[in-house]
Each structure stands twice: as structure tokens, then as C-alpha cells.
Amino acid sequence: MSDQKNDIEIIQKIISGDQKSFDILYKKYSRLYFLTCIRYFKNRQEAEDLVQEAFISIFKSLKQYDHTKSNFSTWSNRVVVNVCLQQLRRKNIFRDVDDIIDIAQNVVVEPTAVDHLNLKDLTKLILNLPKGYRTVFNMYVIDGFTHKEIGDQLGISTSTSKTQLMKARKMLQLNLKSTEQLPNGSYAYGR
Amino acid sequence: MPMEDRYKELFNDPNLGNEDWLEPRPELLGSIKAELYPVKKDRRVLYIFLILGILTALFISYFVFSSENSNSVGELNNTKLEETSISENLEVSKSIVPIVEETIEASEINTSKKESTAKSPISNFKQDKINNEITKSPIKKNKLNSESYIPVLSSSKQRPNNFNNTSLKENKAQNILTTEELDQNVLKFISPLTYLKTINPKFLEYTFDNPNLNLAVKNFDSSIKLENKNSKAWGLEVGSGYMITDFILNSNYLAALNPADYTQEPGTGQYVQLGIYKNLNDRLSLKLDASYSRTVFNSGHNSQVIYSLSDENLDQSIRYDMPMATPLGFINSEIVIERASGNIEDQTDIVVDLQNQHKLNMIDLTAGADFSLINRNKLQLNVLSSYGITYLVNVENEFRSFTPTVSGFNSGASQITADQENINSLLPVFDLGVNAKYEIREGARIGIKYVFRSNLNPIFELNDFNSSMKRNQIGINFQLDLN
Incomplete structure (x- = not known):
């Protein structure tokens, strides 16, 4: 049985009140949702709180999920991102999107450099970005928002979004370059 | 693979089984489920509370209504049942006739027996008058009434004996006729008594069931002191x-x-x-x-x-x-x-x-x-x-x-x-x-x-x-x- 078919079956059972199916769904997706929340918030505790809020949101919206339009993992992860953005709005973090950081120009990084890094290292690289850069990078590169959508969500202009993304990329390349220069080339992100 | 595609692929892959560092704390599932599934528990408590409340209300209402019914509606129904059974029950009719006639004597103490028996018992009945007096000054008047009734009741004990002197068949025939009349008259009779019933429903009970009116009056008297309208x-x-x-x-x-x-x-x-x-x-x-x-x-x-x-x-x-x-x-x-x-x-x-x-x-x-x-x-x-x-x-x-x-x-x-x-x-x-x-x-x-x-x-x-x-x-x- 494919993942999507399996997901639909689980969802139907959850809707009909089966708590064990919810446990299965949680085990399957909690890491992905946690990873998503971690990308937006460095604080592990805060990320866990958001995972909780996200699961509640997903649970309440399960009846609205249309499996013909998108995979459950894509749909549900978008719910998680929206929960993160809602939290950012609550904390009025968007005022920091214009963090000014001197970024060295003309950084050259091998395109395949990221292939050598594992998920943990890449997460660490993203988390090292300032909040504004990180938010725009996450939304555009990983979560697939357009610049217009980012502008609408964050209350910034499209051009600001583009600028932020450009700066984020440069900073990420710079960090990636310095990672390559490390003896073991590894970051640590633990509990 | 371009850097951004690598990010997109890695971070959207649901298969993160080996990434233990992404495991949220174990209690998280419990707290999520506590948020998602407490409703039944909460509602259960609410339902229990509501059911208990309703039961309590019903319980109290039962006593309130049952005590009222036994004193009013139920009593009235019982009385009607007794009325309808008058023609069938000689004993009951016996108990009614003397009371009514005795009451006539009580209300018209100076009237001759012939006059009073010739008239319809109920038409001669002056209970309304008594009722009015009771209404105006219940306790005092009732005391007076009860005193005035006692000798009458004592003297009128001869009446049932006279009644019993006729043969059983005659008695029955006589009583059927009498009670048919009474059925009609008793219904009229009920109406003024309904007022008394609202003050003290036991009055009716005693009136119909107990030939000794003195008891009814006494009971009426004492209960009036306790009742608050x-x-x-x-x-x-x-x-x-x-x-x-x-x-x-x-x-x-x-x-x-x-x-x-x-x-x-x-x-x-x-x-x-x-x-x-x-x-x-x-x-x-x-x-x-x-x-x-x-x-x-x-x-x-x-x-x-x-x-x-x-x-x-x-x-x-x-x-x-x-x-x-x-x-x-x-x-x-x-x-x-x-x-x-x-x-x-x-x-x-x-x-x-x-x-x-x-x-x-x-x-x-x-x-x-x-x-x-x-x-x-x-x-x-x-x-x-x-x-x-x-x-x-x-x-x-x-x-x-x-x-x-x-x-x-x-x-x-x-x-x-x-x-x-x-x-x-x-x-x-x-x-x-x-x-x-x-x-x-x-x-x-x-x-x-x-x-x-x-x-x-x-x-x-x-x-x-x-x-x-x-x-x-x-x-x-x-x-x-x-x-």
C-alpha cells in the first residue's frame, strides 16, 4: 500500500474516533513537523509547543483535507508552516526581517557542497541565519512560497522578500564555505 | 544537485526514521492527545452534572407535585370516583346521605325535619354560608362552627338508624334514586367545596368519608393555622x-x-x-x-x-x-x-x-x-x-x-x-x-x-x-x- 493510501486510511480512522490511528499518524509525522518548526524557531521547547499546536490544527482540519488535491504530508506540513508563521506574527518577529549583516561578497561554493552534509548540519546552517533571513529562506526555498505570498504573510514588500532571500543565500554559502574548512566539517545540534 | 533543491528534498522528506535528534519529548504525544480527546471526559462530567441536576429537580418536583396532587387534584379525582361509585356502593351512599342531611340540620338548626327532608338536600345546604364565614375569619369561625356542630351530629345519629330500618331491597331502590339525585347534586355540591379544598383539601376527604363532621372541622381548623397561602x-x-x-x-x-x-x-x-x-x-x-x-x-x-x-x-x-x-x-x-x-x-x-x-x-x-x-x-x-x-x-x-x-x-x-x-x-x-x-x-x-x-x-x-x-x-x- 502506498504512503498516501495508507495516510488516507489512517485519517479516516482518526475522523471516526480511533485514537490509536492518531498515535500512528503522530509517530509517522512528528519528526517532520518538528524539523519544520525547528527551521523557524531555534528554541526546542518552542518548536515542540508548535508541533503540539500544529497537530491540533491538523486534527481539527482533517475533514477539510482533500486527498485529490495534494499529498497528506505536503498539506499537513503547510499547516505546520502556517502555525509557525502565526507564532511569528504573535511575537511580532517580522520587524526583524531587515537584519543587517555584513556579508562577504563573491563567496564561491561548490554546488555539491551540501551533498556532503547531513540533515543535522544543514539545519544548523539554517538556524545560524538571522531570524528575518531564515524565515524568508525557509518559506521560499523549502516551503515553496512565492515572494508575493511571503510579502503578504510577513507584511513586507515583494522586493524586500527578494532582498532577504538573496542575503540569506549569500550568508548560507559563506557559512557552508567555513563548514568545509572545518577539520571534521560537522555541526552539532542536539537536545 | 543544486543547493536549494537539496534543501527542499531533505527537509520535506517525511522519512526521518534515523534522525533521532528530531524526536520530540515523549510526553508531547500525551499532551496533544489530552488536548484532542478530553472532550468526552469533560462532557461526561458535564452530562453527569446535568443528569444529577435534572434528577434532583425531578425528585424535588415529584414531592412538590405529589404533595399538591394528594391535596388537590388527586383528592378531587378520588372524590369524583367516590361520587360515581355512590350508586353502586350502599355503604358510601349511607355515609353521604346522613352527612348531607346532618349538615342541613347544622345549618338550619331551627328548621323542622319534615321541611328539610322535603326539600332537595343540596338546595337546603348552607355550606356556602359557612364557607363565607370561614373565609372571612377562618380560625375563629371554625371554632364556633365546630362547637355548634357537635350537638347536632350527636343528635342526628338517629338518622342512619331510621334509614336502616327499611329492608335491604327497599334501601337499595331508595338509595339508587337518592344517589342519582345526589350524583347531580353532589357535583353542584363539589363546586363550593372546591374553595374549601384549596384552603384545606382534607376537608373534602373528611366530608365524604367520615360521617363525623366534627373531625373535619377540627382538622380544618388546625391546618388553617399552619397553611400559608x-x-x-x-x-x-x-x-x-x-x-x-x-x-x-x-x-x-x-x-x-x-x-x-x-x-x-x-x-x-x-x-x-x-x-x-x-x-x-x-x-x-x-x-x-x-x-x-x-x-x-x-x-x-x-x-x-x-x-x-x-x-x-x-x-x-x-x-x-x-x-x-x-x-x-x-x-x-x-x-x-x-x-x-x-x-x-x-x-x-x-x-x-x-x-x-x-x-x-x-x-x-x-x-x-x-x-x-x-x-x-x-x-x-x-x-x-x-x-x-x-x-x-x-x-x-x-x-x-x-x-x-x-x-x-x-x-x-x-x-x-x-x-x-x-x-x-x-x-x-x-x-x-x-x-x-x-x-x-x-x-x-x-x-x-x-x-x-x-x-x-x-x-x-x-x-x-x-x-x-x-x-x-x-x-x-x-x-x-x-x-
Whole structure:
């Protein structure tokens, strides 16, 4: 049985009140949702709180999920991102999107450099970005928002979004370059 | 693979089985499930509470009605049954005929036996007269009546004996005719007695069942002293008044809002109330109340925005999405900050003072008891307690003002784009209060009532944030006994 078919079956059972199916769904997706929340918030505790809020949101919206339009993992992860953005709005973090950081120009990084890094290292690289850069990078590169959508969500202009993304990329390349220069080339992100 | 594609692929892959560092703490699943599946448990408690309440109400009602029925409706039905069975039951007819005839003698003590028996027994019956006398001065007159009846009853004991002198068949034939007449007359006879029944239902019972009227009169007499006409009355209560509502934020919510100089005012408003009550006795009554209330309050806090020239519109303004906190949760709004002066830096931090007004419309349904502590002359002091539900009909939010605290910037347009989402619109509620009442006429009272009303669940709940609502109501009320 494919993942999507399996997901639909689980969802139907959850809707009909089966708590064990919810446990299965949680085990399957909690890491992905946690990873998503971690990308937006460095604080592990805060990320866990958001995972909780996200699961509640997903649970309440399960009846609205249309499996013909998108995979459950894509749909549900978008719910998680929206929960993160809602939290950012609550904390009025968007005022920091214009963090000014001197970024060295003309950084050259091998395109395949990221292939050598594992998920943990890449997460660490993203988390090292300032909040504004990180938010725009996450939304555009990983979560697939357009610049217009980012502008609408964050209350910034499209051009600001583009600028932020450009700066984020440069900073990420710079960090990636310095990672390559490390003896073991590894970051640590633990509990 | 390009760097960004690698990111996208890696971070959207649900298969993260080996990434143990991404495992949330084990308790998280438990706390999520506690959020998602507590409803049944909570409702179970609520249902138990409601069922217990209903059972208690039914239990009390059963006793109230059964005692009433046994004294009134049920008694009347029994009497009618006896009436219909008169023609079949010789013994019963015997017991009726002497009583009626004896009563004739009692009321017309100077009338000859021939005259009285020649007339219809009921037409000669002067019970109305007696009733009127009893009504005017029940205790005194009854005493007199009972005294005057005693010798009559004693002397009239001959009548049944005379009656019994006829043969059984004759008796039966005679009695059938007599009771047929009586059936008609007894129905007429019931009507005036119905009044007596309302004062003391046992009067009928004794009248029909016991040839010794003296007992009935004695019983009537003593019970009149105990009965209070309004002690078991149903009644209506209407009221209206002023209320102050406090919203109490929990420590997490308050701690999160304090850095933004969060302020809120107690809500003020009015309520109207309509209720019915049932007096169980002179002191205790049960009541059901419905009330509608409207309360208004303000809240506000600061928020910081960055005015960046690069984001500025052609009309020298910037539109911001502005999430705002209220005692009932978060609302979203849009504000426009206009730049008045010409020369500013590329980016300016602006603190904005945000003020909102909220209006709550609520309906409360409560059931409870009212106990009279003091009952002297026409004054009563009652304590009351009740449980029920509050239904939050709606919340109206209004953006009152926002003020940039940096010179050179003005507030432009503003609007609320999204209302609170995490409001519990149905809440259990508990009341405690006092009601000082003054009897303006028999069965009608006016009072001043204070009620402390506390909702037992938070009205707003989101993760670690919640707020609850407590109300203080003071108003006047008018009570009218219906029977």
C-alpha cells in the first residue's frame, strides 16, 4: 500500500474516533513537523509547543483535507508552516526581517557542497541565519512560497522578500564555505 | 544537485526514521492527545452534572407535585370516583346521605325535619354560608362552627338508624334514586367545596368519608393555622441591572503580554433577567433563570514596527499586519502609518500604542435554589446559589485607536481583519448571591439583588494561555406569585 493510501486510511480512522490511528499518524509525522518548526524557531521547547499546536490544527482540519488535491504530508506540513508563521506574527518577529549583516561578497561554493552534509548540519546552517533571513529562506526555498505570498504573510514588500532571500543565500554559502574548512566539517545540534 | 533543491528534498522528506535528534519529548504525544480527546471526559462530567441536576429537580418536583396532587387534584379525582361509585356502593351512599342531611340540620338548626327532608338536600345546604364565614375569619369561625356542630351530629345519629330500618331491597331502590339525585347534586355540591379544598383539601376527604363532621372541622381548623397561602406558589421574576466583568489572564498569558505594556479595563454592561420560581415552603424556593447581558471593555498594548523607506508606498505610508492581544485571545488587524515629515532615516523603529474595544453579548441559563435567611414583616433577605451555562453569542471588536509614539509619523487607516479564534462559547457557570426583598402587596415583592457569577472553564484557551471571566451583577428585581 502506498504512503498516501495508507495516510488516507489512517485519517479516516482518526475522523471516526480511533485514537490509536492518531498515535500512528503522530509517530509517522512528528519528526517532520518538528524539523519544520525547528527551521523557524531555534528554541526546542518552542518548536515542540508548535508541533503540539500544529497537530491540533491538523486534527481539527482533517475533514477539510482533500486527498485529490495534494499529498497528506505536503498539506499537513503547510499547516505546520502556517502555525509557525502565526507564532511569528504573535511575537511580532517580522520587524526583524531587515537584519543587517555584513556579508562577504563573491563567496564561491561548490554546488555539491551540501551533498556532503547531513540533515543535522544543514539545519544548523539554517538556524545560524538571522531570524528575518531564515524565515524568508525557509518559506521560499523549502516551503515553496512565492515572494508575493511571503510579502503578504510577513507584511513586507515583494522586493524586500527578494532582498532577504538573496542575503540569506549569500550568508548560507559563506557559512557552508567555513563548514568545509572545518577539520571534521560537522555541526552539532542536539537536545 | 543544486543547493536549494537539496534543501527542499531533505527537509520535506517525511522519512526521518534515523534522525533521532528530531524526536520530540515523549510526553508531547500525551499532551496533544489530552488536548484532542478530553472532550468526552469533560462532557461526561458535564452530562453527569446535568443528569444529577435534572434528577434532583425531578425528585424535588415529584414531592412538590405529589404533595399538591394528594391535596388537590388527586383528592378531587378520588372524590369524583367516590361520587360515581355512590350508586353502586350502599355503604358510601349511607355515609353521604346522613352527612348531607346532618349538615342541613347544622345549618338550619331551627328548621323542622319534615321541611328539610322535603326539600332537595343540596338546595337546603348552607355550606356556602359557612364557607363565607370561614373565609372571612377562618380560625375563629371554625371554632364556633365546630362547637355548634357537635350537638347536632350527636343528635342526628338517629338518622342512619331510621334509614336502616327499611329492608335491604327497599334501601337499595331508595338509595339508587337518592344517589342519582345526589350524583347531580353532589357535583353542584363539589363546586363550593372546591374553595374549601384549596384552603384545606382534607376537608373534602373528611366530608365524604367520615360521617363525623366534627373531625373535619377540627382538622380544618388546625391546618388553617399552619397553611400559608403563598408558601407553595409558582412565581415569575423579572430583573435588570448593572454588571462589572473581570477578565483574569493566567500567569503565562500575562507574562507574555507584560513586556508590551498590556492594559485592560473591567467590562461594564447591563443585563436583563427573566425567571420562574417555585416556593417549596416559606424559606426555600427553586428557580430557573434566563438572562441576557451585554458588556463592553477596552484593552490595549504597544507594538513595535519598522518604518523602512524602501517599503514605503507612493503616498508616503506603509501598511502593516498587526496581531493584537486581547483578554479573549488574539485578533489581527491592518494599520497604515503615514510619514508626515520629509527627512527620516532609511529605517525607523516606531512604537505604536494600540487600543481596542470589545463588546460581548451573552445568554445565561441557570437553575438553583433561593433560601430565606431573614423573613420579618415584609422584609426578606435571601441567599441564592445556582449552576448553569453561559452562551457567548458573539464578540464585537472595534479598533479604537493607534498612535505612533515617534514624531513625524501619523496614524492612518486601520481595520480588524480577523477576530478571536480560540474562544469557548459555551461555559459552565456558578452563581452566588443575595437578594433583599420587600413585599409591596400580597404575593408581589421588589428586591435588590447582588450576584457573583463565575465561569468554571476558561473563556479563552490556547496552549499555555488562557483567561477566565467573573461577573458582579447588581440590580433590581420584581417577583410575582402566580397562584
